[in-house]
Amino acid sequence: MIKTSYIDHHAHVYGTGYKSLHPKLDHTNSIDEVLTVIKSILSKLQPEQWVVARGWDQNKWQEKHFPTYESLDALSSTIPIVLIRIDGHALWCNSKALELAKISKDTPIPSGGDILRSASGTLTGIILDDAMQIIYDAMPKEHSHSIKQTLLAGLQEFAKYHIGVHDMGIPAEYWEPYKELYLTNGDILPRAYVFLDMSKPTGRTLFLERLQHEIFDDSTHNNLKLVGIKLYFDGALGSRGAHLFKPYSDDTNNYGLKLTDDTDAIELMSLAAERGLQIAIHAIGDAANSRALELIEIVKHQKTTSKNTIFRIEHAQIIREEDLERYRRLNVWAIIQPQFYQSDYQWAIKRLGAERIGNAYRWKSLLEAGISVLASSDSPVEEANPYTGINLLQSRSYERVSFEEAEKMYLESPLD
Numbered sequence: 203m204i205k206t207s208y209i210d211h212h213a214h215v216y217g218t219g220y221k222s223l224h225p226k227l228d229h230t231n232s233i234d235e236v237l238t239v240i241k242s243i244l245s246k247l248q249p250e251q252w253v254v255a256r257g258w259d260q261n262k263w264q265e266k267h268f269p270t271y272e273s274l275d276a277l278s279s280t281i282p283i284v285l286i287r288i289d290g291h292a293l294w295c296n297s298k299a300l301e302l303a304k305i306s307k308d309t310p311i312p313s314g315g316d317i318l319r320s321a322s323g324t325l326t327g328i329i330l331d332d333a334m335q336i337i338y339d340a341m342p343k344e345h346s347h348s349i350k351q352t353l354l355a356g357l358q359e360f361a362k363y364h365i366g367v368h369d370m371g372i373p374a375e376y377w378e379p380y381k382e383l384y385l386t387n388g389d390i391l392p393r394a395y396v397f398l399d400m401s402k403p404t405g406r407t408l409f410l411e412r413l414q415h416e417i418f419d420d421s422t423h424n425n426l427k428l429v430g431i432k433l434y435f436d437g438a439l440g441s442r443g444a445h446l447f448k449p450y451s452d453d454t455n456n457y458g459l460k461l462t463d464d465t466d467a468i469e470l471m472s473l474a475a476e477r478g479l480q481i482a483i484h485a486i487g488d489a490a491n492s493r494a495l496e497l498i499e500i501v502k503h504q505k506t507t508s509k510n511t512i513f514r515i516e517h518a519q520i521i522r523e524e525d526l527e528r529y530r531r532l533n534v535w536a537i538i539q540p541q542f543y544q545s546d547y548q549w550a551i552k553r554l555g556a557e558r559i560g561n562a563y564r565w566k567s568l569l570e571a572g573i574s575v576l577a578s579s580d581s582p583v584e585e586a587n588p589y590t591g592i593n594l595l596q597s598r599s600y601e602r603v604s605f606e607e608a609e610k611m612y613l614e615s616p617l618d
């Protein structure tokens with residue numbers, strides 16, 4: 203067994219593998235650069251295939267606003283093209299992809315998502331958060347063999363740095379391939395702690411199904427564990443999906459997205475808490491963080507909740523002063539991504555304004571408030587290199603943490 207001392211507390215193994223096996227858009231700095239990459243893929247395509255690539259970020263472009271389907275249609279209007287934003291919270295589609303997913307200007311907008319339209323009501327090709335599932339459902343289904351290959355490619359990225367990983371949210375389809383991989387190769391694979399994604403219908407079904415068994419975790423090797431569930435309470439800051447108390451400073455009617463309604467969240471959390479599982483809640487905006495704490499407080503005080511339950515807030519990115527104390531009191535883990543600070547800071551200040559940015563990317567203040575802070579890359583959003591994170595954590599004048607504190611954030615918790 204590989205002894206890995208560091209662990210990435212929040213990443214996406216499949217997404218990481220997918221990215222390593224597909225053309226990347228991370229280094230593109232303009233729409234034209236994105237289009238050049240896509241053009242090169244189009245010529246190598248098999249019939250029936252969709253063009254899918256990940257990593258664009260309009261904040262790095264001169265125009266700064268979301269692109270539209272038209273520029274992709276100029277490359278092809280007969281082959282479906284879907285480009286995933288760097289953070290995985292927005293899709294940029296051409297008209298063929300929209301057509302195959304049966305999205306029209308009259309498609310009702312699912313709660314917790316958005317289908318962006320122009321001022322005149324026509325589709326723009328940008329699909330946000332929970333609405334993205336409509337596109338994913340229209341894509342050709344992947345075979346279990348290729349899922350296994352992709353997971354393996356993802357795990358290799360973590361193995362490169364000799365670290366383990368918390369895989370933050372899989373649909374049910376990945377679990378059998380995961381088990382098969384570890385059954386044959388478990389000794390040489392990094393430790394993976396897997397969470398089921400409650401925003402995916404199959405993830406939810408598998409969770410409820412596993413609860414019927416005496417042993418929740420039916421993994422096949424010591425290096426693989428099924429440990430809990432992941433819920434989404436909001437989207438991301440870059441696509442203005444983070445749920446805020448006050449509107450975005452650069453979009454003054456927009457408060458972001460509130461995902462998963464309270465009743466549904468409490469029900470899922472209660473079931474997981476009875477089993478003493480880990481409950482990971484994605485919360486970026488200050489309103490999402492506050493709501494997560496509120497619901498955690500309710501579930502924590504239920505009689506059926508096991509003492510072993512771990513409550514964790516993923517990203518913990520914008521937190522009001524008064525909520526720091528609630529984090530501590532409720533013993534909620536804060537899972538941060540140091541690299542986000544470096545990647546997002548330029549535009550984050552525009553989203554939040556000069557005052558509110560003080561509540562964002564709080565590293566030292568979380569520690570000083572007595573909160574358990576753990577670090578991660580959110581790979582494939584950022585590279586899975588823990589040393590980059592450890593360096594960044596020591597780099598700021600305010601919110602700077604020491605080397606020892608930074609390293610501790612990447613160490614495995616005794617509860618794992």
Ligand SMILES: [Zn+2]
Binds near residue numbers: 212370
């Ligand atoms: Zn993530």
